[in-house]
Amino acid sequence: MSHEDTPTPHPDGPHAKIVRMANQIGTFFLSKPHAEGVAGVAEHINKFWEPRMRRQFFAALDEGEAFLPIVREAAAGVRKPE
Template sequence: MSEGNKIVRMANQIATFFHSQPASEGPNGVATHINKFWEPRMRRQLFDLIDNHGGGGLDSLVLEAAPLIRRPPPAEVPPAQAAATAAP
């Protein structure tokens, strides 16, 4: 299973739980859970799916919660890797 598929599955599991709660708690509940328990790398992957792939496969409650989820800073590229990919 690819990393993107894992992120979709995990996010949708959280949304499934919050679908059983009052509708007013859904987006905030999903965002709070992801903000508390997902490391920046996972949140970065989630936003990559949303920003670059249209959020395909994500539950609508996850997409509704996205503006409430803390967006992590871009991943730092190790200096050796940055030098190898720099244009001559």
């Protein structure tokens, strides 16, 4: 998938910033072998995103926001915030 194929979140949507950030991480990891890339996205989010951001991430997933497929797949490895 090229950068031009990156889904675009609604610019005024409540989750636009989280979607953009997650897709930037996903774009970086697209150059890795698939399994490594998926794990890398989840690891990055777990390591660097605070619980509030992860809550927003899961809310955006539930609402069907425009995440890259690698980000959607990585969500299974992201820790749910308490």
